[in-house]
Amino acid sequence: MTTTALVPLASTASMRYGGLIVVMLLSFFLVTAEFLPNGVLTEMALSLGITPGQAGQTVTVTALAGLLVASTVGLLLPRLDRRSLLMGAAAAATVSNLVVALVLSLVAILIARFLLGAAISAFWAMSITVAARLASPDRIGRAVMFGSAGVSLATVAGVPIGVALSEALDWRVAFLLIGIATALVGVAVRLALPPVPPAAASSLRLLVDTLRRPGVGGGMAGHVLIVLGHFVAYTYVRLSLERIPDVDAGTIVLLLALFGVGGLVGNVVVGVIVDRAFGRLAVVGPLVIALAIGVVVLFPATVAVAGAAAVWGFFFSSWLIIVNTWVGHRMPDRLEAGGSLAVTGFQLAIMIAAGVGGIFVDTIGVVPVDVIGIVLLVVGAALFGLSLNARRAQAALGR
Structure with a gap:
């Protein structure tokens, strides 16, 4: 088994805000590129001559790459400095976005999106290790918040701006601009982050052993179902929003922005309390998301959906922090083992949601798909809650 040095933690009072902001920006552009197809699904389908469900496979292939890379990047590159790994992720994402922007072949676009998925999973698998290098142990939740804040900024600004650009110009222009910006952030990673040595010991045996710890396997299973439930609904959210009577493209952009605004607020609020309340948030959050999706299904009116979108964004955008x-x-x-498992589960859920969800959307419609998402969220919350109880019971026996 290959062993490496333990990650040196920052001093007790230290928070390297410059590095954390750069991490947030990288997260912002990676996630904007990842989920921009959700907002331009109709335009992509028309441009490429395919169905919306088939266009959704550009998300599926990204998740497939993430699934393969998240659990193996630490094994394949056990000694590579994690700052260099983040620079490589930025370079790969840049190439992916430029290919999507410039080529006409669906096959080439899918290959490029696969590369993007690899970059995203490499970033997220290392995010906790990087956070531990940039903040003290008692502030790790707040440090993680910066990366997750990039997700919220992507939904509140990145994806809506990309959708607006696609409406005004072309969806390919949005990918071109994201590619250029990602390259610039890759340079900033080299300048703003300190060296980040790998965390200790990477091996498949370590991953399995981590899963077997009390409460970890059940928690990861709940995590997968919660993310799956969200993305079953969110991947095809454009189709759900189009159910609103007389809705236009501008209103859809606004509703997507409200999802992001809710997420941005959620990141700040949850980031402040998460270190002492992550157990309760892990159960309450998914249940509230399920309720919000229910509102979208049952009350397809602009005001009701606007409120539901903000609440949905508040709780899901903070899920990675939790x-x-x-x-x-x-x-x-x-x-790194725990982070890799979390990202692997995340990408597995996205892949299933986009792939199977695309088939269901094309056959039974978007409303039944949303209902499936609600059920998955409720079951996932229950599993996560049970895993927390199992961990407490094991700790009590140990005393």
Whole structure:
């Protein structure tokens, strides 16, 4: 088994805000590129001569790459400085976006999106390790918040701006601009981040052993179902929003922006309390998301959907903070292993949601797909809650 040095933690009072902001920007552009197809699904389908469900496979292939890379990047590159790994992720994402912007072949676009998925998973698998290098142990939740804030900014600004550009010019222009911006952030990673040595020990045996810890396997299963439930509904959210009577493209952009605004607020609020409340948030959050999706299904009116979108964004955009904080507090000696498992589960859920969801959308419609998402969220919340109880019971027996 290959061993590497433990990640040096920042001093107790230290928060390297410059580095954390650069991490946030990289997260912003990666996630904007990842989910921009959700907002321009109709335009992509028309341009490429395919169905919306088939266009959704540009998300599926990204998730497939993430699924393969998240659990293996630490094994394949056990000694590579994680700052260099983030620079490589930025370079790969740049190439992907430029290919999507410039080529006409669907096959080439899918290959490029696969490359993007690899970059995204490499970033997220290392995010906890990087956070531990940039902040003290008692502030790891707040440090993780910066990366997750990039997700919220992508939904509040990145994806809506991309949709607006696609309406005014062309969806390919949006991908071109994202590619250029990602390249610039890759340079900033080299300048703003300190060296980040790998966390200790990477091996398949370590991943399996981590899953077998009390409460970890059940928590990861709940995590997968929660993310799956969200993305079953969110991947085809454009189709759900088009159910609103007399809705136009501008209103859809606004509703997507409200999702992001809710997420941005959620990141700040949850980031402040997550280190002491992640257990409760892990159960309450998914249940509220399920309720919000229910409102979208049952009350397809602009005002009701606007409120539901903001609440939905508030709780899901902070989900990565909650799960990564859970990993940081429950597995402080297994940061890369826990982070890899969380990202693998995340990408598995996205792949299933986009792939199977696309088939369902084309056959039974978007409303039944939303209902499936609600059920998955409720079951996932229950599993996560049970895993937390199992962990507490094991700790009590240990005393």
